[in-house]
Amino acid sequence: MATKRTNGEDDTVTTADRLASPLDELLGYRLRRASMAMIGDLVATLRPFGLSVGEVSLLILVGANPGCRQSDVGRALEIKRANLTPLVGRLKTRGLVIDAPIDGRSLSLTLTDAGRALRDDILDRVIASDRKYRKRLTLDERALLAALETLAR
Amino acid sequence: MATKRTNGEDDTVTTADRLASPLDELLGYRLRRASMAMIGDLVATLRPFGLSVGEVSLLILVGANPGCRQSDVGRALEIKRANLTPLVGRLKTRGLVIDAPIDGRSLSLTLTDAGRALRDDILDRVIASDRKYRKRLTLDERALLAALETLAR
DNA sequence: TATTGTTATACTCTATAACTATA
DNA sequence: TATAGTTATAGAGTATAACAATA
Numbered sequence: 001m002a003t004k005r006t007n008g009e010d011d012t013v014t015t016a017d018r019l020a021s022p023l024d025e026l027l028g029y030r031l032r033r034a035s036m037a038m039i040g041d042l043v044a045t046l047r048p049f050g051l052s053v054g055e056v057s058l059l060i061l062v063g064a065n066p067g068c069r070q071s072d073v074g075r076a077l078e079i080k081r082a083n084l085t086p087l088v089g090r091l092k093t094r095g096l097v098i099d100a101p102i103d104g105r106s107l108s109l110t111l112t113d114a115g116r117a118l119r120d121d122i123l124d125r126v127i128a129s130d131r132k133y134r135k136r137l138t139l140d141e142r143a144l145l146a147a148l149e150t151l152a153r
Numbered sequence: 154m155a156t157k158r159t160n161g162e163d164d165t166v167t168t169a170d171r172l173a174s175p176l177d178e179l180l181g182y183r184l185r186r187a188s189m190a191m192i193g194d195l196v197a198t199l200r201p202f203g204l205s206v207g208e209v210s211l212l213i214l215v216g217a218n219p220g221c222r223q224s225d226v227g228r229a230l231e232i233k234r235a236n237l238t239p240l241v242g243r244l245k246t247r248g249l250v251i252d253a254p255i256d257g258r259s260l261s262l263t264l265t266d267a268g269r270a271l272r273d274d275i276l277d278r279v280i281a282s283d284r285k286y287r288k289r290l291t292l293d294e295r296a297l298l299a300a301l302e303t304l305a306r
Numbered sequence: 307t308a309t310t311g312t313t314a315t316a317c318t319c320t321a322t323a324a325c326t327a328t329a
Numbered sequence: 330t331a332t333a334g335t336t337a338t339a340g341a342g343t344a345t346a347a348c349a350a351t352a
Contacts, residue, residue, distance in 0.1 A: 019214065019217070019218045019221060019225055019226070019229045020217045020218055021214060021217065021229060022213055022214075022217050022276070023210060023213060023214065024302075025298075026279070026280070026283045027191070027283050027286060027287055027294075027297070027298065027301075028188070028191035028192065028195060028282070028283050028286070029210075030298055030301035030302060030305070031184065031187055031188040031191060031301060032188045032191075032192065033301070033302075033305035034184055034188075034301040034302075034304035034305045035181070035184040035185045035187075035188040036231075036305075037304060037305045037306055038180070038181035038184060038185075038304065039181065039185065042181060052341080052342090054341095054342080057176060057182075060175055060176060061172065061174060061175075061176065064172070064173040064174065064175050065172045065173055068172060069310090070310080070311075071309080071310060071311080072172055073172070076172045076174060078189075079342095079343090080343075080344070080345090081310070081311060081312085082311090082312075082313080082314090082343090082344080082345080082346095083342075083343065083344085084311090085311065085312055085313080086312095103310095103351075103352070104310095104350070104351045104352075105309070105310045105311070105350060105351045105352070106309085106310060106311085106351090106352095107310080107311075123175070126179070127179070129181070130179045130180050130181050133180060133181070133304050134180050136303045136304060137300055137303070137304075138296070138299070138300060138303070139292065139293075139296050139297070139300050140292075141180075143291070143292050144180070144292070144297070144300065145178075145180065145183055146291070147290055147291060147292050147297065148180075148183035148184060148186070148187040149177075149183060149186075149187075150289045150290070150291070151187035151190060151191065151286050151289060151290075152183070152186040152187045152189075152190045153190055205318080205319095207318095207319080222333090223333080223334075224332080224333060224334080227333095232319095232320090233320075233321070233322090234333070234334060234335085235320090235321080235322080235323090235334090235335075235336080235337090236319075236320065236321085237334090238334065238335055238336080239335095239336095256328075256329070256333095257327070257328045257329075257333095258327060258328045258329070258332070258333045258334070259328090259329095259332085259333060259334085260333080260334075
């Protein structure tokens with residue numbers, strides 16, 4: 001009976017207390033939990049605006065890059081073009097984004113005045129949500145962001 | 154024309170180069186990107202086994218807590234009981250998990266011999282995938298895990 | 307020939323509501 | 330009355346394939 005103890009007790013019948021969780025030792029699992037927590041707060045922040053996280057990402061990215069190509073936005077956000085079409089469509093319907101042909105096949109995206117105004121408002125709140133979590137950090141913010149970028153390849 | 158420059162250039166028409174991304178300054182966005190990258194690798198690792206990330210989380214958690222209540226597993230993994238039922242069902246169908254009544258309404262979950270064997274194999278690979286990313290880290294692993302736990306509340 | 311945008315479609319995850327039964 | 334498990338269902342988000350138009 002091999003009985004290696006690291007964290008997850010095996011062959012011990014669990015009765016009532018808290019569960020042993022070998023998952024907590026995994027960077028990927030912790031990363032996912034932290035990410036889910038922050039996204040949950042973000043979703044709640046965005047609910048009153050009737051905008052999804054994806055739509056707001058698009059709003060912010062196009063706002064920072066007026067006239068950018070739709071295909072470049074998709075690549076930057078890692079959203080496939082088949083999924084980007086309806087996402088852009090909803091923002092166009094709401095009068096937040098306008099597109100214009102670049103050449104015969106590419107589209108440029110730009111925020112409307114209403115889009116910029118909403119972007120300004122929402123970006124403030126997104127940053128406020130983000131800051132709430134940053135404040136809990138004990139370790140250096142810049143070092144953490146750099147490490148996370150490294151992990152994302 | 155308010156022109157505050159932090160990272161995201163506004164009112165500058167983007168032509169060709171790389172996009173300005175105010176999102177990169179957000180902890181939540183970086184966290185999500187890093188998490189997605191690691192999950193992508195994990196999914197590829199698990200593909201040959203025909204198991205999802207959720208199924209493997211369940212396999213590992215039940216493996217570390219034989220006889221645990223299904224409801225406790227759901228709470229630990231933050232999976233709603235309505236979604237846990239088919240997840241457990243698939244592992245039972247594959248002969249990896251068995252359940253037994255605790256009282257008239259609760260179920261205990263335990264891995265079968267086959268379940269433990271598969272868990273051992275898969276856990277090794279999951280840890281190997283995780284370690285691949287840990288190795289890239291410049292900052293202290295323990296400090297990072299602790300910080301991530303703090304963020305997850 | 308590769309790229310862009312679109313449409314249609316399928317698959318996974320997650321969320322809610324309703325139900326049974328048990329504590 | 331609250332909890333546990335189940336079922337059915339709806340909604341996101343994401344993935345692929347096929348197509349037309351263009352570079």
